[in-house]
Amino acid sequence: xxxxxxxPKCQSVYTYExxxxxxxxxxxxxxxxxxxxxxxxxxKDANGNLLADGDTVTVIKDLKLKGSSQVLKVGTKVKNxxxxxxxxxxxxxxxxxxxxxxxxxxxxxx
Ligand SMILES: [Zn+2]
Numbered sequence: 001x002x003x004x005x006x007x008p009k010c011q012s013v014y015t016y017e018x019x020x021x022x023x024x025x026x027x028x029x030x031x032x033x034x035x036x037x038x039x040x041x042x043x044k045d046a047n048g049n050l051l052a053d054g055d056t057v058t059v060i061k062d063l064k065l066k067g068s069s070q071v072l073k074v075g076t077k078v079k080n081x082x083x084x085x086x087x088x089x090x091x092x093x094x095x096x097x098x099x100x101x102x103x104x105x106x107x108x109x110x
Contacts, residue, residue, distance in 0.1 A: 005033065043083045043090070045108045051090070055081050057107035070097065078107065 004015045007024035008031065015022050023030050043051040046060050056079045063072040072094070081102075082091040088101035 043104045045104055046106065047108055049109045051081065051083060051104055051107075051109060053082050055109055057081055057090075057109050059102070060106055060108050063102070063106060065097070065100070072097065072100075072102075077110070078102070081107075 004017065004022060006013045007015050007027060007029055009029040010024065010027040012024050012026040014026060015024050017023075018030075020032055021030050022033050045051055045057060051057065056077060059072055059074055059076040059078065062074050064070075065072060076094065078090075078092045078094055080092070083089060083104075084091050084101075086101075087103065089104050090102040090107065091099070092102060093099050
């Protein structure tokens with residue numbers, strides 16, 4: 001028995017195969033195995049929760065800002081994040097700081 005991947009949408013483990021498709025009985029999502037890994041990258045916060053565009057997160061550690069003496073303090077709330085590919089995978093605007101990029105591993109979803 002080969003193990004089927006969990007549903008990429010709801011993480012259900014009760015997925016089953018139907019020809020070339022995988023189907024999730026819980027949310028009805030259908031997909032072709034293999035395409036998910038090459039498609040949208042996953043963005044996870046410090047706790048492993050998936051992040052999405054528009055989420056609000058807080059910073060979990062003091063972050064020094066490159067090219068300035070400012071420090072983004074732990075607990076800073078960041079609203080309406082935008083996920084981008086790359087090392088710093090969160091595009092956001094923070095009051096008092098302006099537009100910047102953060103790493104998803106240094107934030108947590110609230
Ligand atoms: Zn599902």
